[in-house]
Amino acid sequence: MTGTHADADLDLDLSAGGDDWRPTPHGRFLAQVLAEHPFAGGKDVLELGAGVANHTILLLRQEPRSLVATEILPELLDSTRANVERNCGANQPIEYRVADWLSTEGTFDLVVTNPPFCKSGKQNRRYFIDSLILDAHKRLRPGGELVFIQSSMADVAKTLARLDENGFDARVVASMDGPFRDYYFEDDAFMAEIQRVPDGFKVVEGTHLETLSVIHAKLRPFTPHEGAHIPAERRDG
Numbered sequence: 001m002t003g004t005h006a007d008a009d010l011d012l013d014l015s016a017g018g019d020d021w022r023p024t025p026h027g028r029f030l031a032q033v034l035a036e037h038p039f040a041g042g043k044d045v046l047e048l049g050a051g052v053a054n055h056t057i058l059l060l061r062q063e064p065r066s067l068v069a070t071e072i073l074p075e076l077l078d079s080t081r082a083n084v085e086r087n088c089g090a091n092q093p094i095e096y097r098v099a100d101w102l103s104t105e106g107t108f109d110l111v112v113t114n115p116p117f118c119k120s121g122k123q124n125r126r127y128f129i130d131s132l133i134l135d136a137h138k139r140l141r142p143g144g145e146l147v148f149i150q151s152s153m154a155d156v157a158k159t160l161a162r163l164d165e166n167g168f169d170a171r172v173v174a175s176m177d178g179p180f181r182d183y184y185f186e187d188d189a190f191m192a193e194i195q196r197v198p199d200g201f202k203v204v205e206g207t208h209l210e211t212l213s214v215i216h217a218k219l220r221p222f223t224p225h226e227g228a229h230i231p232a233e234r235r236d237g
């Protein structure tokens with residue numbers, strides 16, 4: 001996508017260029033779910049990998065107390081900012097930060113993201129999902145929440161089990177089936193990996209389908225065990 005793309009349903013006027021991530025069905029479905037659930041109202045929100053701001057704009061419409069939107073490269077963040085300013089004006093409670101995933105400052109009430117998966121570029125394609133599950137507690141306040149989307153090919157059962165192990169009460173808020181993106185078929189290693197994921201995909205009348213799930217998880221209260229090697233007050237998260 002170059003130039004301007006208007007998402008009429010959600011009243012989003014988005015533009016993308018260069019290496020910007022063009023919203024896929026994953027981003028579009030998360031946008032629909034965000035439009036229907038006021039997760040961000042009154043909260044301090046961290047959005048990871050904001051891209052062309054397709055979620056940032058919807059989160060700002062919910063009137064968060066503050067929103068930090070991140071991207072991995074400054075030029076990608078320029079697109080986030082341009083789209084926010086065109087859709088919402090410049091006077092918003094938003095800070096734009098270049099940051100590598102959760103490696104950023106502060107604590108928040110809510111973390112929102114559409115994590116890279118098929119094109120994560122990591123040996124463990126689930127890297128960004130697993131990193132979120134393991135380390136989001138460092139960026140979340142007690143009782144803080146995570147909202148993210150993932151494919152069935154990234155193993156939703158594994159995600160829910162790992163969220164539970166790591167102190168989150170989690171549930172699937174919404175899900176939908178959709179056809180594979182063309183680039184899945186072009187990646188032989190990816191096509192081989194997904195064969196091993198239980199319920200990772202289905203083929204209906206010759207069409208490969210994945211299920212997209214939006215997951216909402218809430219961090220349970222936790223006090224480090226008595227006798228933990230490094231006392232809680234001397235640790236970063």
Ligand SMILES: C[S@@+](CC[C@H](N)C(=O)[O-])C[C@H]1O[C@@H](n2cnc3c(N)ncnc32)[C@H](O)[C@@H]1O
Pocket residue numbers: 021022023024026027028048049050051052053054055070071072076099100101102113114115116117
């Ligand atoms: C799947 S895209 C989602 C983009 C947008 N939120 C959407 O849903 O359309 C993942 C985004 O994460 C960004 N990203 C990739 N690696 C990152 C990292 N290490 N830290 C922060 N963002 C990253 C990409 O540039 C991309 O915009």
